[in-house]
């Protein structure tokens with residue numbers, strides 16, 4: 132029999148709990164703060180936005196949380212996702228490294244995002260909520276939430292960053308196919324959006340602005356709640372199904388990772404794959420190096436400051452201690468829309484400060500070169516975001532060719548790029564540019580983050 136290319140799990144082998152890394156950390160992460168009092172934010176501060184079950188998951192120190200049966204029933208539409216061994220990529224690189232990738236592009240939205248959209252819709256529906264609002268950049272999160280809302284009979288209203296709304300009509304149509312209402316952001320629908328459009332009718336929008344609009348609408352109506360697709364603890368926890376499955380699949384492959392690589396926007400796919408492995412590392416059962424890869428144009432971990440800042444541009448969310456470029460920093464329009472967020476998940480920021488992970492930043496043209504090489508060897512066109520992880524993976528595998536090291540590399544292929552072909556088109560016609568690190572804009576934005584006494 133020829134060498135296996137994929138490792139699958141049966142329905143019986145699927146994980147039935149989410150994993151909470153907070154339970155195993157040597158120090159708890161710093162709490163979110165109320166922006167007015169600067170006191171730790173309590174459940175009531177989040178209650179206008181989220182149902183209590185999710186707020187409790189946000190602050191729990193339990194190691195495992197049961198996945199409800201209704202959520203597992205939806206997960207089973209596409210989970211478990213396959214773990215692939217990238218044998219053709221390895222051969223093309225001439226590397227002794229063994230490369231594995233966990234592929235989340237088989238989901239209804241084509242990315243890892245439904246792993247949290249489905250439980251978020253479930254808990255909101257169970258709490259009697261009628262409608263969820265949210266933001267989306269490239270459209271992956273909006274698509275995932277639109278799908279999840281359909282599964283549980285909720286309405287869904289999405290603010291999509293204007294630049295993407297204009298450039299990516301197919302993502303918008305996909306959200307509409309799943310029943311969502313979609314607005315370009317900034318929009319005329321909210322007070323904040325109207326104020327921005329009055330100042331600049333051509334405002335291209337940003338994730339932070341779209342969050343402010345979705346939050347504004349949810350905060351005004353008790354039947355409407357808000358859903359966030361990354362950054363928060365409960366979102367990262369929902370994504371750990373990726374890593375729990377990958378642990379079982381790596382065991383089937385008979386390999387243990389030496390290096391785990393994922394791309395980071397807000398950090399959820401990276402956390403989803405790596406946190407269960409970090410648990411194993413903290414327990415002394417394996418010792419992988421874990422690396423986050425971010426865009427050079429929006430490098431919150433490698434170039435941001437670790438400070439309390441707002442999660443949105445208008446400055447309405449609780450303050451979170453995180454690596455940030457400043458809440459009103461608007462990154463250059465790189466094609467990996469999902470990685471254009473000014474901050475990093477507070478939990479990942481804390482794990483980085485504890486020295487449990489490392490980080491690097493890569494330019495987008497290098498990432499697309501890696502994406503094309505991956506497509507030509509493995510037969511999957513990756514989304515622009517995970518090409519960052521692939522570029523780092525390929526660089527490592529090439530280094531192994533020099534040293535002869537048989538390193539086992541595991542990476543997160545968190546989505547396919549079949550609705551991102553305009554970006555590939557740009558790359559092929561030679562029109563894709565790299566952006567210098569915007570030192571001046573970041574310095575200006577950092578001068579406006581709130582001053583929180585230590």
Ligand SMILES: *Cc1c(COP(=O)(O)O)cnc(C)c1O
Pocket residue numbers: 242243244271272360361362394395396397398399400401469470514516517545546547
């Ligand atoms: C949203 C998204 C990202 C970025 O979000 P994370 O929370 O950092 O995972 C990365 N890749 C894809 C395919 C996405 O849809």
